[in-house]
Amino acid sequence: MKSSENAPKIYVGTYGMYNSGSLFGKWFDLTDYADAKEFYQDCYEYHRNEFDPELMFQEWENIPDFLISECSLDDKVFEYFQALDEMDDDTAEAFKVYCEQISSWPANGKALSEQVDSFQESYRGYFGGSMKDAKIEYAYQYVEDTGMLANTPSVLERYFDYDAFARDLFLEGYTEVDGYVFADY
Template sequence: MKSVENAPKIYVGTYGMYNSGSLFGKWFDLTDYAETKEFYQDCYEYHRNEFDPELMFQDWENIPDFLISECSLDDSVFQYFQASDEMDDDTAEAFKIYCEQISSWPGNGKALDEQVESFQESYRGHFGGSMRDAKVEYAYQYVDETGMLADAPSLLERYFDYEAYARDLFLEGYAEVDGYVFADY
């Protein structure tokens, strides 16, 4: 996990304490654990004063919502962090968006290595730098990379409608979220 200030943390209490009017719990730093089993063991040990504690994740930081809920932590969370730690910050953010909004992982049933491979095939980059519209910026790059207008006379090339072409590209075949572009296959 990349840095201490961005470390994933969970405030763990119990439903029993919460229903009694207490928010008693503890912040657990996930960088201290290698797997969910260890994490849960520490949580139950901390709340050993209750007969059968039902853990309640009352707050969390730096953990994507698709990996955690009020009462559970996905078993893939440590693998996810390991994979995203191997990426630069921009790619890791794109991977998070891809998992959450494009392919609905881990609910899609793919193993993490399949998810990473699918992401790498789909991800086209982050756009929105020099232009206000990421879709149009991608359309310019796409046209250039494919050589679509390479044989067109330069006079005719000036009349190409990149905005309309971008609109068509993103109607079917591509998705854009916060400037990150993904192919839909």
Template sequence: MRNLEHIPRIYVGTYGQYNNGSLFGKWFDLTDYVDRKEFLQDCFEFHRNELDPELMFQDWENIPDFLISECSLHKEAFAYFEATGEMDDETAEAFNIYCKQINYWPSNGYELDDQLEGFRESYQGFFGVSGKDAALEYAYQYVEDTGLLSGVPQAIERYFDYEAFAKDLFLEGYSEHEGHIFTDY
């Protein structure tokens, strides 16, 4: 895991306890488990005082909503945590955005490896530094990286409209989410 403030945790109670007016449960740190099966076994063990406990995830931290609900944790959750745990915070945030707002994983049916590959191809970087316009910052970087204005006399280059160019870029194949830039193809 990257650091303690990003540890995925779930407060697990049961529907039986909840229906009897109790919020009795326990916070489980998912980094303590190898996989979902081991986590669920520990949850059932904790609630062994009930005959047939129906687990209820009453609260969670640092788990994307597309991986969890009140009654289930997606089977790929631990693989997702492992993958994002190897990323820096900025890239992990971008991958979360990609899964949630761009390529809708896991509901898109892709395997995690395919989702990661698509993300690597799509993600252009973070350009929202210091509250600046990320699309405009990316346009400047794009022009520089592609050499779009190379060979153009400096006197003419001054008149290039980066704002209009940025607008056109983001109408035809790029999107910006919270300062992160992605290709749309």
């Protein structure tokens, strides 16, 4: 994991303690564990004073909601964070957006490697720069990258309607979320 400041952490209590009026538990840093089995073993060991502890994830930090709930942690969470470690910060944030809002991973049933491949094919970049609208900023980039207006006389080029073109691009073919642009396929 990149830094302890943004490390994924879970405050783990139990339903038995909670129902008795206690929030007794402990923060567990997922970077201390290689996999879910090791994490759960440590949680159960910590709550060994209960006969059959039912773990309750009362709070968490730096873990996307699509991988955790009050009563479960997706087994793929460790693979997910390993994949994020191999990405730069901007790409990792885009991957999180892609998994959560574009491709619905892990619910889509894809293996993580397939999800990463799909993301790499789809991701077009972050467009939250100088323009107010990321879609229009992408449209300018798209026109430049494809050479769409390369043979157009400059006197006519200025009449090209980038706003309308961006609208059409994002009606079918592209999706933008918080400045991140993805091709729809």
